[in-house]
Amino acid sequence: MQSKEEIIKEMQEITKQMVIDDIEENPDSENEGFDCDCCGQYKMLAGSVGYGEYRLCNDCVLLAEISFKLGKIKNIKELIDANEDNRLEGMCEFLKQEELKENN
Numbered sequence: 665m666q667s668k669e670e671i672i673k674e675m676q677e678i679t680k681q682m683v684i685d686d687i688e689e690n691p692d693s694e695n696e697g698f699d700c701d702c703c704g705q706y707k708m709l710a711g712s713v714g715y716g717e718y719r720l721c722n723d724c725v726l727l728a729e730i731s732f733k734l735g736k737i738k739n740i741k742e743l744i745d746a747n748e749d750n751r752l753e754g755m756c757e758f759l760k761q762e763e764l765k766e767n768n
């Protein structure tokens with residue numbers, strides 16, 4: 665059983681690698697952008713992932729995968745709904761705190 669910290673660290677590595685792989689495969693993806701369905705921001709195409717009808721930026725993919733692993737959400741729709749309710753802000757805050765702990 666992995667600890668929360670290990671899960672977050674592992675997912676950070678994986679999503680970082682996804683950006684590198686995408687750029688290697690398609691160098692244009694570094695300069696191309698799209699509107700993320702989760703955070704609503706204009707983000708780099710590299711490292712983004714399509715979940716069914718939604719496309720999430722690399723930051724949101726990290727958030728989504730950690731949330732899945734920790735059992736906080738069952739599907740992407742939940743994460744997107746949470747974002748609409750600004751509950752995501754709380755989740756981001758939680759992750760930031762985890763990162764701070766890790767750096768200390």
Ligand SMILES: [Zn+2]
Pocket residue numbers: 700701702703704705707720721722723724
């Ligand atoms: Zn996003």
